[in-house]
Amino acid sequence: MRLPYSIAVALTFVVAAGLCLIGASFAVKTVEDSSERAVRQALTLAGHEWAEVQSDGLQVILTGMAPDEATRFNALTVAGTEVDTSRVIDEMEVAPTADLAPPRFSAEILRNDSGISIIGLIPASVDRDALIASLQSLDRQAHVADLMESADYPEPQGWDDAIAYAVLALSKLPRAKVSASAGLVKITAIADSPAEKTRLEQELTRAAPPSLRLGLTISAPRPVITPFTLRFLIDETGSRFDACSAQDEAARDRIVAAAQRAGLEGKAKCTIGLGVPSPRWARAAELSIGALQQLGQGSVTISDADITLIARQGTDQPLFDRVVGELENSLPDVFALHAVLPEPEVAATAGPPEFTATRSPEGLVQLRGRVGDETLRDMTDSFARAAFGSDAVHTATRIAPDLPADWPVRVLAGLEALSHLHNGAVTVTPETVVLNGVTHDEDARAEIARLLSDKLGEAQDFTLSITYEPPPEPEDTQPDPEVCEAQIVEVQKGSKIAFEPGSATVASDSLDTLNQIADILRECGPIRLEIQGHTDSQGREEMNQQLSQARAQSILNELRARRVPTSSFAAVGYGESQPIADNDTEEGREENRRIEFRLLRPDNSGREETGLEALENVDATASEDDAAQQEDNAPKPGAEDQ
Incomplete structure (x- = not known):
């Protein structure tokens, strides 16, 4: 039976429509899959693994949590390189922005x-x-x-x-x-x-x-040295400086090297300061010391631009003339040389004029010898009482005629020099001033040399025999903080501070040790001290940290109970972070369980750094430490009493 023509045509259209629908669906699915694969691969290659891709027909939908807005926009751009941007649907979210960090105050x-x-x-x-x-x-x-x-x-x-x-x-x-x-x-x-x-x-x-x-x-700024003085001597005992001044380190090194060539042994103290009369000071000093070395013995004194060279009595005259002539021709233009060769002593029936002043360790001063007239005697007495105290001076001088014209200057200069000593004596003669004694000031010899070279004038000789002794410590002076720290270490070497097992209670056997430490700290006064608690590595790190802090705080409380001022003390627990021995042995763990007392010292580094730079450096370090502390702490097997 044949179908009617109209029905056959209808069936043909229905079949064709079905086939077209199937083909269209297959084509759409192919486009979706290919677009999704291409976009996903491009995003992965660009480092956007967080982004999700889903196709819906011709549309490509992007989802996911972008870390920031810039990353989200970059993901959209990458997707637009694979498909038409009109097909890209943005459904991505941006992670919420963290709270802004506070500024550095x-x-x-x-x-x-x-x-x-x-x-x-x-x-x-x-x-x-x-x-x-x-x-x-x-x-x-x-x-x-x-x-x-x-x-x-x-x-x-x-x-x-x-x-x-x-x-x-x-x-x-x-x-x-x-x-x-x-x-x-x-x-x-x-x-x-x-x-x-x-x-x-x-x-x-x-x-x-x-x-x-x-x-x-x-x-501390460089001192202003007035007059700028150098004094170098060679005698039977060897070579030495009474005073040494230089304008900088290079000049100092040159002067000391010249002195060492002339026989100086050991270290030489040469003050670096301001006031040099010539940039060629070091050259003048080198030449003068070298000339004295050739003469063998004597002294050379440079006061600003005046150089006084005094040879030893009995020096060969031709040698003296040659050395002085060479020195005069070699010195820089600014400097003037005064050379003296003492005359041989001639026997005399009468003793030479002499003035003597002595100062005892108790501070009592006696004045003896000759003065020119009543005015000079009164002036000498008044000067001494002003320098040493009215009740400390006893005057026994006598008036003598025919004294040198510069006698008053020499006497007063000698008394002023004596005032720089703790105890000693000064003897003034027409030829020289001799000062000997003891001082508690390391710079006294240089100060006295500058004083006498300035007061006595050109071509004048003086002799200094001065011994430095450290000043006695006042009875109520607190010991140096480093000494206190060392004393506490010595106490703990004999008997360390121990605690009851697993607690912050000080063991009874350690109370005597704690009493000794308290006695030391009371004598030391308000020093900046950190009481540090340390444990071994047995048990969890967090528990060790808490135990070490509790033990350090317990020691601080014990010291307070013993009336030790602790306002400048801090108690800090370091847990197991600073071992001093191997934690794998019982002996090592015993050493690591300890209390330490450490001074808090300032940073005295000389590197130039602004305050803000220092803050940034410290804050950066603190940030790194905070990050490290946030890492996971894995529990550790075993737990022994710390």
């Missing part, structure tokens, strides 16, 4: 004769008016320039301590720059002398809170 304070200025970034919660008032209280007449900016973030830990200490430090330093941030203060200052520098370093170090990192750069 810091303040730099400058104080000098012009006033006080403070610049930097401080937290908005800081009482700005109170801070300016505290700076103004340092000098009511000074102008305080406020150049600070503020930011509305919480105050970092240690900020208040740093600012309070910065103000305290400036109260002791009229010329200084102080850079302060949370937990860190750096001080750059100038002291008037090396002794003042040492005193300031000790005071500032003791006054700093133990939690504060401290950097000190205090310099």
